[in-house]
Amino acid sequence: MKEETGDETVLDVLERRGLTRRAFLQVCAAVTSALALSPAEAARITQVLASKPRPTVIYLSYQECTGCLESLTRSFSPGIASLIFNDISLAFNDTLQAAAGEAAEEAKDSAMKKAWGKYVLIVDGAVPLAENGAYCTVAGRSAVSDLRHAASGAAAVVAVGTCASFGGLPYAAPNPTGAVPVSEIVRDRPIINVSGCPPIAEVITGVIIYYTTFGLPALDRLHRPMSFYGNSIHDRCYRRPFYDRGMFAKTFDDEGARQGWCLYELGCKGPVTHNACPTMKWNGGTSYPIESGHPCLGCSEPDFWDKGGFYRPLSVPTGHWSRAGVMGAAAAAGVVAGLGAAVAARVRQDRTHKPDAGGDTNQKTPKS
Amino acid sequence: MSRPDRVIPIHPAPAPPSVVADALMREIAAALSRYAQDGQPHVIDLSAMPLSEDDTQRLDEQLGTGEVAIEIRSLLYTRVEETRYAGVWRVRHEDPDGSMRGEQIEITDIPEIVRASAADIGRSVQRLCADRAEEDA
Numbered sequence: 237m238k239e240e241t242g243d244e245t246v247l248d249v250l251e252r253r254g255l256t257r258r259a260f261l262q263v264c265a266a267v268t269s270a271l272a273l274s275p276a277e278a279a280r281i282t283q284v285l286a287s288k289p290r291p292t293v294i295y296l297s298y299q300e301c302t303g304c305l306e307s308l309t310r311s312f313s314p315g316i317a318s319l320i321f322n323d324i325s326l327a328f329n330d331t332l333q334a335a336a337g338e339a340a341e342e343a344k345d346s347a348m349k350k351a352w353g354k355y356v357l358i359v360d361g362a363v364p365l366a367e368n369g370a371y372c373t374v375a376g377r378s379a380v381s382d383l384r385h386a387a388s389g390a391a392a393v394v395a396v397g398t399c400a401s402f403g404g405l406p407y408a409a410p411n412p413t414g415a416v417p418v419s420e421i422v423r424d425r426p427i428i429n430v431s432g433c434p435p436i437a438e439v440i441t442g443v444i445i446y447y448t449t450f451g452l453p454a455l456d457r458l459h460r461p462m463s464f465y466g467n468s469i470h471d472r473c474y475r476r477p478f479y480d481r482g483m484f485a486k487t488f489d490d491e492g493a494r495q496g497w498c499l500y501e502l503g504c505k506g507p508v509t510h511n512a513c514p515t516m517k518w519n520g521g522t523s524y525p526i527e528s529g530h531p532c533l534g535c536s537e538p539d540f541w542d543k544g545g546f547y548r549p550l551s552v553p554t555g556h557w558s559r560a561g562v563m564g565a566a567a568a569a570g571v572v573a574g575l576g577a578a579v580a581a582r583v584r585q586d587r588t589h590k591p592d593a594g595g596d597t598n599q600k601t602p603k604s
Numbered sequence: 605m606s607r608p609d610r611v612i613p614i615h616p617a618p619a620p621p622s623v624v625a626d627a628l629m630r631e632i633a634a635a636l637s638r639y640a641q642d643g644q645p646h647v648i649d650l651s652a653m654p655l656s657e658d659d660t661q662r663l664d665e666q667l668g669t670g671e672v673a674i675e676i677r678s679l680l681y682t683r684v685e686e687t688r689y690a691g692v693w694r695v696r697h698e699d700p701d702g703s704m705r706g707e708q709i710e711i712t713d714i715p716e717i718v719r720a721s722a723a724d725i726g727r728s729v730q731r732l733c734a735d736r737a738e739e740d741a
Binding site for chain 2: 250251255256257258259261262263265266268269270272273274275278279
């Protein structure tokens with residue numbers, strides 16, 4: 237983690253370590269590549285990283301499973317793109333640091349004090365409000381009061397993961413702890429939501445580095461960066477041509493599944509899910525869930541846990557209506573095929589489930 | 605337990621068609637003639653491009669290799685190579701473990717990263733003088 241200094245730039249830090257300007261240019265090139273910057277931004281990055289004080293990043297975890305931090309630290313590009321984040325900027329992270337107990341709390345306070353008003357606060361996890369926040373406390377302090385305090389000294393807040401962004405699993409019905417997303421508590425700071433369960437590692441570092449270099453990125457209506465969440469999974473899916481032709485896998489082991497047809501009827505939430513999975517992929521660009529034959533769960537959308545079942549087809553193909561104007565006739569035919577498929581799949585599901593239970597096909601298990 | 609008869613083959617994602625290489629070559633040609641006229645350097649970041657394997661191969665073939673190859677061993681390992689067209693360079697950055705961290709095509713006389721910067725030369729002057737003084741003492 238970073239050493240204690242004033243308004244150093246990334247260039248200063250590298251020089252202090254005895255590295256030359258060539259090392260600095262290498263960092264700039266790697267960041268440009270990692271963020272897939274536009275030519276205009278790429279031209280500016282050298283100047284920005286040489287002149288702008290490096291950011292202080294404070295990472296706080298509340299009601300979460302540490303899956304987001306796992307995604308981040310197991311990133312396949314731990315080298316240079318995260319160098320700015322890990323080595324140069326990260327001032328506090330309770331899970332990664334060696335210090336414990338009072339020493340850890342002291343480290344947090346001093347990191348905040350030193351950069352008060354200027355640091356980037358990363359929050360991982362939802363925040364429970366029930367019973368005065370007693371469901372999540374750190375060092376005798378509730379998550380909600382800890383977050384209020386930390387956010388009041390932050391320049392901006394980055395909510396990492398679906399829990400911090402939209403409540404996620406803690407927020408799922410019946411939400412016994414009264415969990416809420418960060419945006420319910422922090423209202424007077426810019427918030428960037430980096431949703432996903434977990435988010436793609438390169439997206440987490442990318443957003444943080446982008447913010448600390450260029451400032452707030454363009455955000456969608458759910459406050460997610462457009463550069464990573466601008467397209468739906470469906471829009472960028474390599475199986476989209478099968479959807480457009482109405483070719484769907486009906487079960488996980490039929491001919492359609494073998495041939496890699498569209499997983500829409502198996503409950504794919506791709507049409508209503510915005511994320512970068514089809515383009516950035518997972519595990520160092522290896523693949524993404526649909527490529528492994530599994531429908532998208534929609535984990536980067538609000539309430540994905542409560543949307544009526546991962547394997548239940550969407551009732552209406554909604555994700556691409558806004559693009560209807562630019563779609564060709566073949567694609568338009570696909571919409572109709574999709575609608576028909578949804579109805580057919582629902583009928584089939586109801587048929588298979590109704591005889592024994594007759595109730596809600598989603599929550600009934602054979603045992604009950 | 606392995607049951608080969610139960611393995612469900614997954615249809616691989618089809619490779620994207622090779623169209624980017626041609627577009628890139630056109631951009632390089634335009635940038636090089638601009639550079640010849642007004643000396644304005646140009647950088648193309650390849651990592652932002654959806655290059656297929658076919659694209660990469662065609663780019664390699666068309667750009668070829670020139671007379672100069674430079675290795676930079678700094679924070680990263682960088683290889684700077686002239687192409688068969690003078691003024692067109694390929695710059696590749698790798699981690700110590702060999703994984704690619706970025707690749708650019710630069711249209712200029714000498715890529716910026718090769719030059720020793722004024723600040724580095726200044727620090728070298730100090731270091732060299734200090735080393736000399738130590739030796740003389």
